[in-house]
Amino acid sequence: MLEIRDLHASVAGQPILKGLNLTVKPGEVHAIMGPNGSGKSTLANVLAGRDNYEITGGEALFEGKSLAELEPEERAQLGLFLAFQYPVEIPGVSNMEFLKAALEATRAAQGKEEWDSVTLLRKAREACKQVDLDPQFLKRGVNEGFSGGEKKRNEIMQMLLMEPKLALLDETDSGLDIDALQTVAKGVNSLRGPERGIVLVTHYQRLLDYIVPDHVHVLSGGRIIKSGGKELALELEQHGYGWLTDDQNGGNDKEDRTA
Amino acid sequence: MSSQAELDNSELDRVIRSEYEAGFTTLVESDTLPPGLNEDVIRVISAKKEEPEWLLEWRLEAYRHWQTMQEPNWAHVEYPPVDLNAISYYSAPKSMEGRPKSLDEVDPELLETYKKLGIPLHEQEMLAGVAVDAVFDSVSVATTFKSKLAEAGVIFCSISEAVREHPELVRKYLGSVVPKGDNYFAGLNSAVFTDGSFVYIPKGVRCPMELSTYFRINEANTGQFERTLIVADEGSYVSYLEGCTAPQRDENQLHAAVVELVALPGAEIKYSTVQNWYPGDEDGKGGIYNFVTKRGVAHDHAKISWTQVETGSAITWKYPSVVLRGDHSVGEFYSVALTRHAQQADTGTKMIHLGRNTKSTIVSKGISAGKSSNAYRGLVRMGPRAENARNFTQCDSLLLGDTCGAHTFPYIETKHPSATVEHEATTSKVSDDQLFLCRQRGIDPEKAISMIVNGFCKEVFKELPMEFAVEAGKLLEVSLEGAVG
Ligand SMILES: Nc1ncnc2c1ncn2[C@@H]1O[C@H](COP(=O)(O)OP(=O)(O)OP(=O)(O)O)[C@@H](O)[C@H]1O
Ligand SMILES: [Mg+2]
Numbered sequence: 001m002l003e004i005r006d007l008h009a010s011v012a013g014q015p016i017l018k019g020l021n022l023t024v025k026p027g028e029v030h031a032i033m034g035p036n037g038s039g040k041s042t043l044a045n046v047l048a049g050r051d052n053y054e055i056t057g058g059e060a061l062f063e064g065k066s067l068a069e070l071e072p073e074e075r076a077q078l079g080l081f082l083a084f085q086y087p088v089e090i091p092g093v094s095n096m097e098f099l100k101a102a103l104e105a106t107r108a109a110q111g112k113e114e115w116d117s118v119t120l121l122r123k124a125r126e127a128c129k130q131v132d133l134d135p136q137f138l139k140r141g142v143n144e145g146f147s148g149g150e151k152k153r154n155e156i157m158q159m160l161l162m163e164p165k166l167a168l169l170d171e172t173d174s175g176l177d178i179d180a181l182q183t184v185a186k187g188v189n190s191l192r193g194p195e196r197g198i199v200l201v202t203h204y205q206r207l208l209d210y211i212v213p214d215h216v217h218v219l220s221g222g223r224i225i226k227s228g229g230k231e232l233a234l235e236l237e238q239h240g241y242g243w244l245t246d247d248q249n250g251g252n253d254k255e256d257r258t259a
Numbered sequence: 260m261s262s263q264a265e266l267d268n269s270e271l272d273r274v275i276r277s278e279y280e281a282g283f284t285t286l287v288e289s290d291t292l293p294p295g296l297n298e299d300v301i302r303v304i305s306a307k308k309e310e311p312e313w314l315l316e317w318r319l320e321a322y323r324h325w326q327t328m329q330e331p332n333w334a335h336v337e338y339p340p341v342d343l344n345a346i347s348y349y350s351a352p353k354s355m356e357g358r359p360k361s362l363d364e365v366d367p368e369l370l371e372t373y374k375k376l377g378i379p380l381h382e383q384e385m386l387a388g389v390a391v392d393a394v395f396d397s398v399s400v401a402t403t404f405k406s407k408l409a410e411a412g413v414i415f416c417s418i419s420e421a422v423r424e425h426p427e428l429v430r431k432y433l434g435s436v437v438p439k440g441d442n443y444f445a446g447l448n449s450a451v452f453t454d455g456s457f458v459y460i461p462k463g464v465r466c467p468m469e470l471s472t473y474f475r476i477n478e479a480n481t482g483q484f485e486r487t488l489i490v491a492d493e494g495s496y497v498s499y500l501e502g503c504t505a506p507q508r509d510e511n512q513l514h515a516a517v518v519e520l521v522a523l524p525g526a527e528i529k530y531s532t533v534q535n536w537y538p539g540d541e542d543g544k545g546g547i548y549n550f551v552t553k554r555g556v557a558h559d560h561a562k563i564s565w566t567q568v569e570t571g572s573a574i575t576w577k578y579p580s581v582v583l584r585g586d587h588s589v590g591e592f593y594s595v596a597l598t599r600h601a602q603q604a605d606t607g608t609k610m611i612h613l614g615r616n617t618k619s620t621i622v623s624k625g626i627s628a629g630k631s632s633n634a635y636r637g638l639v640r641m642g643p644r645a646e647n648a649r650n651f652t653q654c655d656s657l658l659l660g661d662t663c664g665a666h667t668f669p670y671i672e673t674k675h676p677s678a679t680v681e682h683e684a685t686t687s688k689v690s691d692d693q694l695f696l697c698r699q700r701g702i703d704p705e706k707a708i709s710m711i712v713n714g715f716c717k718e719v720f721k722e723l724p725m726e727f728a729v730e731a732g733k734l735l736e737v738s739l740e741g742a743v744g
Contacts, residue, residue, distance in 0.1 A: 050695050076701035084699075088692040092714025101710060102700035109701065141714065142696075158700065 008057035034219035077109035079165030185210030325446035421457035520555030546573025559585030598631035
């Protein structure tokens with residue numbers, strides 16, 4: 001469902017991604033790890049279509065369509081969801097109002113039946129419960145005054161309601177306490193299914209104990225330098241990234257085999 | 260992606276160029292005075308309205324004093340001098356000459372105009388619970404629900420009719436809040452005012468419905484000089500709403516209104532405005548010059564609340580104010596002012612605390628887009644007797660794009676040590692991050708902007724009567740279509 005071939009991208013004119021390959025098939029969970037500043041959020045933002053994130057070479061196909069040609073809202077309507085590393089506040093716009101607009105737009109585009117307000121409210125309350133968020137949060141402004149962990153749970157709550165085909169989660173685990181981590185993991189797992197792809201960006205093996213990935217990739221210097229199974233995350237936890245980044249060429253060979 | 264940034268900008272342009280929906284002209288035969296201003300013109304206006312001698316004298320005094328006055332130039336707006344001799348001071352549809360007694364006698368063309376604007380004047384078609392006075396150029400076309408209001412003792416009619424039917428009330432209160440010589444534009448209005456609404460709520464009466472006046476400027480090269488007077492007698496309550504539109508024209512047109520509110524002891528007046536005069540095109544051609552004086556006096560334990568949503572006019576010069584004369588009186592000002600294209604707004608309020616334990620609240624939300632300029636100007640004065648007076652002011656500006664400007668000019672004068680004044684101000688932009696979050700959730704940029712702006716205005720919208728809050732939200736949406744910056 002997601003085919004990334006030799007992707008080059010720059011942020012505000014600065015090249016960040018330098019030949020990245022990644023294939024996600026329906027039903028798979030991929031974890032992307034890598035040092036700070038390696039380009040993980042850049043990848044997520046390029047895929048979601050943020051302004052100033054420009055594809056300069058290669059291609060990224062989602063369900064066979066070239067993402068470069070689609071507006072951000074069109075990508076979302078096709079079922080691509082990004083849970084943000086730093087969710088932004090929209091004062092005065094209630095979470096409920098926001099969800100309503102988002103669900104109206106995406107469900108209509110996907111040919112799903114429209115939810116009336118009663119259904120919407122019921123579903124939204126259920127989704128809140130799933131991530132252990134008080135339904136009172138539905139009345140508050142989007143992320144307005146939410147704690148770091150609440151913002152992250154709010155992202156997952158939105159994801160559960162929107163039922164995307166492909167979910168990109170950018171460090172959703174950071175800033176969560178142990179209990180919240182499990183709750184969020186349970187939420188994400190409930191979304192796992194044969195039709196759905198999930199890409200998790202994380203720094204910690206911990207999350208992968210709860211959401212067990214099919215593939216783990218190491219992103220460094222704008223490319224994937226190593227890919228493997230879930231055990232790769234454990235190795236990284238023990239040895240850090242140094243043993244990989246010291247020898248980038250070796251890493252590249254391996255990537256070609258698994259990607 | 261840079262291609263996308265370009266796309267957004269062109270989209271922004273398109274939105275900002277969105278059409279003014281009320282910009283049509285009604286073809287009716289009008290009786291319009293030739294342009295020019297002198298004492299004879301004033302005599303003609305007064306005669307056409309069959310006014311008593313005292314009122315003609317009042318107008319002439321105002322005119323003579325006004326001739327000695329200077330046009331103010333302190334506001335943060337720029338415009339070429341208005342040639343007051345190029346304007347006609349009276350224009351009325353010919354069909355109104357016989358003064359129709361009922362709606363059935365009113366020219367269907369006029370009724371159609373209001374219907375097109377979404378204000379059907381036939382009572383069975385109207386919003387239940389809202390009485391309307393419809394003012395077309397210089398005359399009131401119709402006032403609805405009069406008999407129902409009369410049962411409660413409420414007087415709601417055009418000011419011309421009030422002069423004829425209730426001269427004692429008009430004479431007592433006209434100019435009592437905004438004196439004839441108050442300022443240049445109020446002086447001009449006092450000399451040449453044509454029509455507007457009059458409201459009187461008797462002691463202890465809670466007005467059974469919302470009252471509303473709808474102003475329409477139609478004829479070219481005319482000015483509209485409306486005069487509204489609302490008197491709420493002791494312990495009474497009224498909620499009043501004013502709406503305005505004008506055809507789309509290349510010339511500027513002058514609207515110089517005066518609104519006076521009198522809240523006698525224990526009374527409450529809630530005055531809401533949704534102003535959507537033609538704003539001019541994107542280069543600043545055409546549009547209404549809106550130079551308005553609005554003021555209320557609140558007596559003991561009385562409350563006056565101004566809520567305004569201003570989206571139109573080429574130039575807005577408007578400071579709805581409250582004189583908190585009585586002890587324990589309350590004044591409120593809630594404002595949303597949106598400017599786009601080349602619009603200029605200098606608006607705000609004055610809260611003049613004279614009595615003890617008086618309290619005022621100011622919440623101003625300015626939104627600027629395009630090449631527009633949006634200024635908040637407010638004065639809070641705590642007089643020498645204003646023991647324990649309190650004010651809270653919050654001024655927020657939101658910028659869409661980077662070619663517009665927002666300014667804040669708060670003035671505070673305190674003559675009593677126990678008075679407290681709190682002022683908070685913020686300026687923000689609709690951030691790319693906010694917009695991206697919305698778009699990432701599938702929401703198109705126009706809808707996203709309007710949602711973000713509506714959120715920004717929430718505190719003000721919640722002060723509007725329900726039906727109008729919805730209207731105001733829609734109006735913002737239309738005014739903002741495509742304003743992605
Ligand atoms: N607007 C920008 N202008 C210039 N450089 C940028 C911009 N945004 C990001 N970068 C740079 O791109 C690189 C990749 O950033 P990115 O956020 O993708 O890293 P990351 O892998 O997500 O890191 P972290 O683990 O810290 O979240 C960094 O060096 C960052 O400084
Ligand atoms: Mg990151």
